[in-house]
Amino acid sequence: MLKKFSRYLILGLGLYALIAALVITFYKDDPQAMIWQDREAFNKRYIEKLTLKKQTTLNSVLDYLGSPDLTYAKREGEQVLQIIFYRTQHIASDGITTIDECTGLLFKNGQLILWGPNAYKKYQENN
Template identity: 55%
Template sequence: MNSKVFRLIVLGAAAYALFVFLVISFYPDKPENMDWQDREQYNKVQITKLRLGSTREEVLALLGSPDITEAKLENSTTIQVMFYRTQHVRADGLTTQDECTPLLFENEQLIAWGEGAYQSYLNS
């Protein structure tokens, strides 16, 4: 009887391990479902993977919806800046621009990111 109980325990552990593996493999963690601390870390890592010239849609697929966004039309050129939270500044329950990294797009193409990108947006 001890070998029967042991086999059931091993079978149960194997079934559990298979279940965990399948959930991790086929249920991707989306940025929208993360808490703010995990989202900050995720954004920091993903922003380091960006390439100039990436499309707005590629960035949205990688990072999800921005925390803050601004846009303007200037001489038939669409200029948009999207802010993604990357650093905690104060515990007030709000995400502000100083807690975010700005990504600058011109005609749907990523042309810059970081504080200089936002200054470029303001000065254009």
């Protein structure tokens, strides 16, 4: 009896571990379905991992993080500058997402060139 119970227990734990590993490996988080606190943390973790060594495109960011909270774009000759903002910190419970609650990502012709507090300043300088 104890031997049979042990087999079922080991089989159940193994099956649980397999299912958990599959979910962790293949399940993609959907930022649009998250509550705002989880989405802020998700956005912040992703943005903290960005580097300029890896060519990050606007489309790859949009695919991973979903629609930005705020976005601005302008054309200067052949160059297109676009800054998108994702909420990464809560400041006021007023139902409105403002720039000071977000982290900006600046793209030039679809390639990430700068992010963080200086991104919006750089975008404004190019007026």
